[in-house]
Amino acid sequence: MYDEKILPVEEMLAYEEFTDRVEILRELDAWVKNIQRMASPSTAIISPRRMGKTVLLDRLVNTVFFKPEYRVAPFYFRMTREKTTLRKFLLEYATTFFRQYIAYCNQDPVLFQDESLELGELLEQDSEHDAVRLAQKMIRDFLRRYEKNTHEDARNQWDAFIRIPERLASFSGTRVAVIIDEFQEMKFSVYDTSEEHFTELGARGMLTDQGATNLTATYDRQSQSRKAPMLVSGSAVTLIFRTVMGGPLGGRFDFRYLRPLSVPDGAALLHQLLDIYLPDVTASPENALYASAQVGAHPYYLYCLAMSKSEDKKFDDTDSIDRLIRYETEQGKIFGFWQTHFQDNRMHINTDSDEVLGKKIIYYFTRYNNQPVGIRELAEKLNVPKKTVEEKIERLYLADLVWRTRARYYAFNDICLMRYIKFVYENDLEDVEEIDLSQQNLFNNLKGRFLELVVQVTMMKFNNETLDGKFFGKTGEMETPLFQFADTKYVKSSGSRSYQIDVYARERRKGERIWLCECKYTKTKMGIKQVGKLEDAAVALRQEAEELGRTVPDIQMWLVSTGGFTGEVAEYVREREDIFFSDYEGINGIFRAYGGNYNIPVFKEQ
Structure with missing residues (x-):
C-alpha cells in the first residue's frame, strides 16, 4: 500500500x-x-x-x-x-x-x-x-x-x-x-x-x-x-x-x-471527498450522480462542491445541489477561479471596438458547451460579419476559453465556465434571450444509459487482474483482459435487420476477440428473448466480417441485468463458456473492484 x-x-x-x-x-x-x-x-x-x-x-x-x-x-x-x-x-x-x-x-x-x-x-x-x-x-x-x-x-x-x-x-x-x-x-x-x-x-x-x-x-x-524521450504537460x-x-x-x-472524469467516476470522487472531509454530510448514489452530471464530472468543481462555504450545503435532492452549484459559480471557489482567469487574460477578452457586441458574442458562445462553435450561426444571430465573430473567437482561443482542432473551434467541456460567463455578462446586456445551461437533459439520458456507461467505463479499467468468477456467473477465478476500446455499436444482419449492441469491446491481444454486452437496467429479470437477441447480433457480426473479408472474431458475450435472470436463462447460460452473466450483486462487485464506492442505483422506469 x-x-x-x-x-x-x-x-x-x-x-x-x-x-x-x-x-x-x-x-x-x-x-x-x-x-x-x-x-x-x-x-x-x-x-x-x-x-x-x-x-x-x-x-x-x-x-x-x-x-x-x-x-x-x-x-x-x-x-x-x-x-x-x-x-x-x-x-x-x-x-x-x-x-x-x-x-x-x-x-x-x-x-x-x-x-x-x-x-x-x-x-x-x-x-x-x-x-x-x-x-x-x-x-x-x-x-x-x-x-x-x-x-x-x-x-x-x-x-x-x-x-x-x-x-x-x-x-x-x-x-x-x-x-x-x-x-x-x-x-x-x-x-x-x-x-x-x-x-x-x-x-x-x-x-x-x-x-x-x-x-x-x-x-x-x-x-x-528514444533513449531519453520527453513527457511534458501544460495547463x-x-x-x-x-x-x-x-x-x-x-x-x-x-x-x-486530459478530459474530465466519467460521470460514474465523478460520483465516486464526490462520495470519497465527503467521506474524507465531511463524514457528517452524505449524498445518495442518485444525488451524487446528479451533482457529477451537473458539473460535467470536473474533479476540481466536485472538490468545490464538497468544500463549499455555503451555509446551505446539502446534497439531499436535486434542488439543494442546484443551489450549491449556483453559489459556487456566482460567489464561491468556482467564481473566484474563473474571475482570476478572465482578469489575467483581459488583454485578449476585452479588446473590442464595440464592447457590447464583444460581450454578446461571449454570452451567446455559451450555447456551445463541448461542441463546435457555430461562427456562422453567431454572425447571423447578432447580424454582424462572420469575420467579426471569427476574430473574437480567436481571442477567446488565445485566452484558453476555446480549443482548436481540424481547423475548427470547440468550446471546452466545461459547463461551469459557461454558467460563470452567463452570470457575469447577462446582467450587463439588454434584450438577450435566456440561455438554459441546465444539464437536466443530460441527466435524464444518463439515467436511461447509466448501466451501459458503467460497464463501458469499468471494462476500460480491466488490466489482467484476477477477479472472483462469481461476479461473472462462473466458479473459480477469472483473469480480466485489457481492452482497446468499449463503446456502443450497431450491426446489420444479412436479412437487413439492425441490432444495437449495448457494449462492444475489443481486447488488446493478438487475434480478434470481441466482447458483446447486453444490459438490462430494470428491476425485472432478463428473459431468454434478450439472450437470443445478443446471440443474433453475434451471428450478424460474424457474417459482416465474412462479407467484408475480415478475420471472423472470437466472441465473448456478457449479460448484465440489475433485475437478475429468469430460471430459463440461468439454466441456458450456466454451462456456456462463451456467455458470462452478472446480476445486481455481480456487476456491483466488479464496479467496486475498480473504484466504485457506492451501489449502482436502479432508477425508476423511464
Whole structure:
C-alpha cells in the first residue's frame, strides 16, 4: 500500500482522492516501460487548469519509480513562473536530474525528494550500480566546467547538458523519462544574464516575458531521443499546444488531451471527498450522480462542491445541489477561479471596438458547451460579419476559453465556465434571450444509459487482474483482459435487420476477440428473448466480417441485468463458456473492484 512506504513524490491529494485516470495512467506506465526498447516518442499532456494533470504525473512517477525492472529512471521537473538566471537554473536542473537518476538506480525514494542536497554531495553516494558510478563521473565533469566559468558560458553549458540524459542512458543502459510539468513556462522564466544585471532589471520592473530565454526551443534534438524521450504537460492549453506542435519542436511530439472524469467516476470522487472531509454530510448514489452530471464530472468543481462555504450545503435532492452549484459559480471557489482567469487574460477578452457586441458574442458562445462553435450561426444571430465573430473567437482561443482542432473551434467541456460567463455578462446586456445551461437533459439520458456507461467505463479499467468468477456467473477465478476500446455499436444482419449492441469491446491481444454486452437496467429479470437477441447480433457480426473479408472474431458475450435472470436463462447460460452473466450483486462487485464506492442505483422506469 502507498501509505506504508515513503514515496519519491509527495502527492497533493489523499491517496483515496485519486479517482479514475486508470486508462491514461496505464498508457503512461507503458510509455515509460517501452523506453527501454526505444519505442516511446516524446508526448505532451494537454489540459485546462485544475483537471488533475499534475496529480497524474505525481502518481505516474510514484508508480514507475518502484519498478527497477523497467530500467527507466523518471526525471521529474516542475516548472514555476519564478524568475531566475540561466546559470542558477542550470545548476538546479542538473542537480535535480542527477539526484533523481541516482535515487532510482539505488531505489532510494528519500534521496529522490531531498531537495536540500547540493550537487557535489551526490559524489558521496555509495553504490555498486554501474549507472550511478557513470553519473558521478558526469557530475565531476559538469562541476569542473560550471565552477571554472561565469554566466557567459551558461548557455553553452545548458545546450551541452540537454544531451546528458540521453548520453547517460546510452552508456549505462538505464534509460530516462524526461518529465517536465508546465513545460511552456520555460519560455518566460529564465534570463541569460549575470546575477547583478538580473537584480538590476528586477528592481526596475524590466524582467518581461519577452526578455526571457526560450529554453523550450533548446529541446529540438532531445525531443527526438528514444533513449531519453520527453513527457511534458501544460495547463495553458493554447500556449503548450503551440510550443510542442510548432516552431523548433513541431512534428516531434504526440499529444494527449486530459478530459474530465466519467460521470460514474465523478460520483465516486464526490462520495470519497465527503467521506474524507465531511463524514457528517452524505449524498445518495442518485444525488451524487446528479451533482457529477451537473458539473460535467470536473474533479476540481466536485472538490468545490464538497468544500463549499455555503451555509446551505446539502446534497439531499436535486434542488439543494442546484443551489450549491449556483453559489459556487456566482460567489464561491468556482467564481473566484474563473474571475482570476478572465482578469489575467483581459488583454485578449476585452479588446473590442464595440464592447457590447464583444460581450454578446461571449454570452451567446455559451450555447456551445463541448461542441463546435457555430461562427456562422453567431454572425447571423447578432447580424454582424462572420469575420467579426471569427476574430473574437480567436481571442477567446488565445485566452484558453476555446480549443482548436481540424481547423475548427470547440468550446471546452466545461459547463461551469459557461454558467460563470452567463452570470457575469447577462446582467450587463439588454434584450438577450435566456440561455438554459441546465444539464437536466443530460441527466435524464444518463439515467436511461447509466448501466451501459458503467460497464463501458469499468471494462476500460480491466488490466489482467484476477477477479472472483462469481461476479461473472462462473466458479473459480477469472483473469480480466485489457481492452482497446468499449463503446456502443450497431450491426446489420444479412436479412437487413439492425441490432444495437449495448457494449462492444475489443481486447488488446493478438487475434480478434470481441466482447458483446447486453444490459438490462430494470428491476425485472432478463428473459431468454434478450439472450437470443445478443446471440443474433453475434451471428450478424460474424457474417459482416465474412462479407467484408475480415478475420471472423472470437466472441465473448456478457449479460448484465440489475433485475437478475429468469430460471430459463440461468439454466441456458450456466454451462456456456462463451456467455458470462452478472446480476445486481455481480456487476456491483466488479464496479467496486475498480473504484466504485457506492451501489449502482436502479432508477425508476423511464
